[in-house]
Amino acid sequence: MNKVHGERSGGLTPGKGRAISRRALLSTMGAVGMAAAMGSFAKAAGAAPSVADSVYGGEIAGRTDGEYAKLTPNELMKLKLCLSATISELRAGKRPLISDIYYVTDRGREGLFVYDGSDASSPDNDGTVVVTASGDRYIRRTEAASPIDVRWFGAAGDGVSDDTDAIQAALEESLRLGSAVIRVPAGRYKLTRSLHLYRNTRLLLDDTAVLIRSHRGALLMNYKTSDLFYGYEGNGNITIEGGVLDCNAHGFLNPSVGIALAHSGGITIRRVTLKDVPLGHAVELTGVEDVRIDECAFLGFVGDKDRYYVEAIQLEPATQAGFGGFAKDHTATRLVTVTHCYFGGSGTPGTAPWPCGIGAHSAGADKFYDHITVTNNTFEGSSYWAIRPFKWRNSIVSGNYIRQAAGGIFITMPAPGSASTKDEHGVVWPTQPASNLVVESNIIEKASGTGIYVEGQQAAPIHNVVIIGNVFRDVGGHVIQLKSCDFSIVSDNIMETGAKNGLLVADCTRTELTGNVMRDIGFYGFNVGGATSLLTIRDNKMINVSQIGDNRYDGIYLSGSSSDFRVVGNQIRTEPGKAKPRYGMNIHNTVTNITRYGNDLRCEAASGSLRDLSPEPVTSPADME
Known part of the structure; x- marks a missing residue:
């Protein structure tokens, strides 16, 4: 292939006029993004002189591999050729050339792809890895640490298309890369099964992005029932930030939860709205530690007379009685902070505020909810207790505003001989009390x-x-x-x-x-x-x-x-x-x-x-x- 319009001996054959001008590409990608892409491309190619000659036409010769990422905007302007293509065209291509750079033009999925001859195993995920008919792989190149957009994988966000596979594929980038920031732009995303989060994931939703539960399970989970994690060794270091999680209670009225987290640590949930959950919890924390829930809204619950106690945020140990997942080893939940959150109604007909805002209703022998901090939250309309510290220890409830609840704050402990006094072997222990609690500077108004x-x-x-x-x-x-x-x-x-x-x-x-x-x-x-x-x-x-x-x-x-x-x-x-x-x-x-x-x-x-x-x-x- 010559530098601009020559004959090609392999790779994808572009249609007439498919070359993208260097100025148009820079306008789309930006100089920094282009430099990062070119640097990673050169490194992946593993042949610096030929890559430089092929891509830049020899006009910036003399660079070493480590210097490709340092190309100046003026040097980038000397780029001779980048080919446009769709994801489908990339996948159908044969015999890619190491010199090929493709700019994908599918709407919402735009970006640079290069051939990576060193990768013979990554599966095609329709977003960052494309496997050709010949078994070769094109890899999306982005700036270091830039977010991974769920639209790259085909998420439509129109409220009608099933976006489950696309978003799950984006989340699995944490497995491929070791860590990832996943971006969900504005839109309404229909989900037909639970999404699974992996360790070292930051899920960043636009404030107007809505994940709509259209199935019978939880919206987000950090485990599968086939997993086997003990203690706090599961998928941790997870952040969920922004957006709305709509559990769609009237569409799928069966017991469910919004976010289910177990056997892990280092969890942050920030500026998330969880709404309209049927019969279950907005957030279920099972055997976890080092959790912060900040500036969230918990709006709307559908229950029945048997679920009079359900918490929006439930703390529980991994016990036979309480946890429906794996590894029921009685791992305790501890080091949890809930701050600057709102608990109330959603306004959706047929829903009400959760009976309880934060609390627990199960425990285990010699296991305590340790270092729980509940500060500066607002609770309105709780039909049970706004806050229920059940076997909490070394904990603080401070600065909260509780209005029109059935009860304000209920500090309690397991009844003697109850399931919450059993250890992991089923042996009943003498009941153990809550202790070392400070309840200060709260305002409780119009409690029935x-x-x-x-x-x-x-x-x-x-x-x-x-x-x-x-x-x-x-x-x-x-x-x-x-x-x-x-x-x-x-x-x-x-x-x-x-x-x-x-x-x-x-x-x-x-x-x-x-x-x-x-x-x-x-x-x-x-x-x-x-x-x-x-x-x-x-x-x-x-x-x-x-x-x-x-x-x-x-x-x-x-x-x-x-x-x-x-x-x-x-x-x-x-x-x-x-x-x-x-x-x-x-x-x-x-x-x-x-x-x-x-x-x-x-x-x-x-x-x-x-x-x-x-x-x-x-x-x-x-x-x-």
């Missing part, structure tokens, strides 16, 4: 049930819980409820309008209730009972308790087989026109070892400011020996 509920077991109390600086308004149940807690603090919370108790406490030990302010509480301000001991109620302010009616409830009510209380420096008031409490403070005769002093009980109580039937209360601040 309880604002924050911590529920331990008497045989294994939840311990080291700090509930501090939260704001509650219009709570339909108890504002804060503690059951079987140990070494915990509830302080500096603001509670405005609670239908039941301000603070309901039972069977707790070594707990501090200090500095809280409450107003317009239906029942008791503080209702403490059961076998509670070593409790301090100090420096709290109560305004308008017993708003269910006059002479019904007290500011502070202590009962049960409780002992060793300090009740100091509290203030109780009733505003004009409000229902009056029965007593300011009412202590039952079964309560022992009470120390109380400095309490201001001038609350216009109907039956008296103070009723203390406990034996020998201490009413002086003097030291006791």
